[in-house]
Amino acid sequence: GAVVSQHPSWVICKSGTSVKIECRSLDFQATTMFWYRQFPKQSLMLMATSNEGSKATYEQGVEKDKFLINHASLTLSTLTVTSAHPEDSSFYICSARASGRTVTGELFFGEGSRLTVL
Amino acid sequence: AQSVTQLDSHVSVSEGTPVLLRCNYSSSYSPSLFWYVQHPNKGLQLLLKYTSAATLVKGINGFEAEFKKSETSFHLTKPSAHMSDAAEYFCVVSEEGNFNKFYFGSGTKLNVKP
Numbered sequence: 406g407a408v409v410s411q412h413p414s415w416v417i418c419k420s421g422t423s424v425k426i427e428c429r430s431l432d433f434q435a436t437t438m439f440w441y442r443q444f445p446k447q448s449l450m451l452m453a454t455s456n457e458g459s460k461a462t463y464e465q466g467v468e469k470d471k472f473l474i475n476h477a478s479l480t481l482s483t484l485t486v487t488s489a490h491p492e493d494s495s496f497y498i499c500s501a502r503a504s505g506r507t508v509t510g511e512l513f514f515g516e517g518s519r520l521t522v523l
Numbered sequence: 524a525q526s527v528t529q530l531d532s533h534v535s536v537s538e539g540t541p542v543l544l545r546c547n548y549s550s551s552y553s554p555s556l557f558w559y560v561q562h563p564n565k566g567l568q569l570l571l572k573y574t575s576a577a578t579l580v581k582g583i584n585g586f587e588a589e590f591k592k593s594e595t596s597f598h599l600t601k602p603s604a605h606m607s608d609a610a611e612y613f614c615v616v617s618e619e620g621n622f623n624k625f626y627f628g629s630g631t632k633l634n635v636k637p
Contacts, residue, residue: 411566439625448613448627449567498566512625514559514566 407433409501411515418489419523426484426518428499434479435501439512440472443496455482489522496520525550527616529628537636542601544631546588546614549595556597557615558588561630567613573597584608609635 408431418424428438436457441449455461455476463469471493473485482501486493499515530545548554555574559567571582578590588599597614614628 409566414564448629451625496564500567511569511572512557514568516566517564519564 407431407501407513409435409499409513409515411499411518413518414516415519415521417521417523420490421488423485423487424489424520426486426497426499426520428482428484428501428515430480430501430513433501433513435482436479437502438476438482439500439502440474440482440484441498441500443498443517449498452484486520489520491522494520494522525554525616525618525624525626527614527626527628529612529614529631531631532629533632533634535634535636536604538606539603542586542599542604542608542633544599544612544614544633546597546599546628547595548597548614548616550616550618552618554616554618556588556590557617557625558582558586558597558599559613559615561611561613563610570599570612604633604635606635606637609633 410429412427438455440452442452443449451464452467453461453463453474455474457476457479461474476482496517496519498517500512526549528547557572558570560570561567570586571580573580573590581587586601588597590597611630611632613630615625617625
């Protein structure tokens with residue numbers, strides 16, 4: 406199957422700093438990528454949908470200025486957590502839908518990035 | 524509106540015995556249904572998907588699921604559990620023709636005892 410790579414896998418930062426997480430589709434083009442947040446022992450919560458070359462669509466309750474999403478190419482989307490605080494600590498997962506695979510709607514997930522804000 | 528209910532938050536089975544993970548959905552449209560597996564600190568891997576073709580869907584690692592419209596269910600089964608099956612399993616539904624919206628169940632943690 407297709408491979409989605411997330412980097413970094415783990416990141417620890419100080420409160421007030423910004424952290425960037427990358428999501429890359431390695432062997433396919435992804436016009437649409439999704440960012441999720443997962444709290445311990447909970448399901449995934451969709452944060453935003455990013456489309457290549459356009460602004461991301463954020464879910465209700467997700468701060469756009471807090472979680473900056475950029476999808477500048479067909480293989481890369483980034484999530485930047487700005488001015489991070491301890492409550493932003495979480496597991497962030499991206500997924501990508503391959504171009505042309507809209508019929509089956511198959512999503513491919515990254516390995517996730519665990520953010521810890523001290 | 525779409526929603527997904529995974530009836531069991533935890534399931535524990537012995538190695539070699541059958542696995543049943545339950546999932547019920549509500550959907551206003553013809554749904555597409557998926558089962559994903561997540562190992563600790565990892566992303567999600569697709570096990571199988573139903574997209575209005577055969578109602579009995581076979582996936583990877585010996586898993587299968589049956590779409591039952593009358594019961595609005597899409598339960599995941601495996602005849603014989605293996606230790607490596609221990610993980611979190613998510614049932615997911617999306618609307619037909621709108622794969623930008625995925626609705627995740629709360630997850631079922633499968634424990635496999637030796």
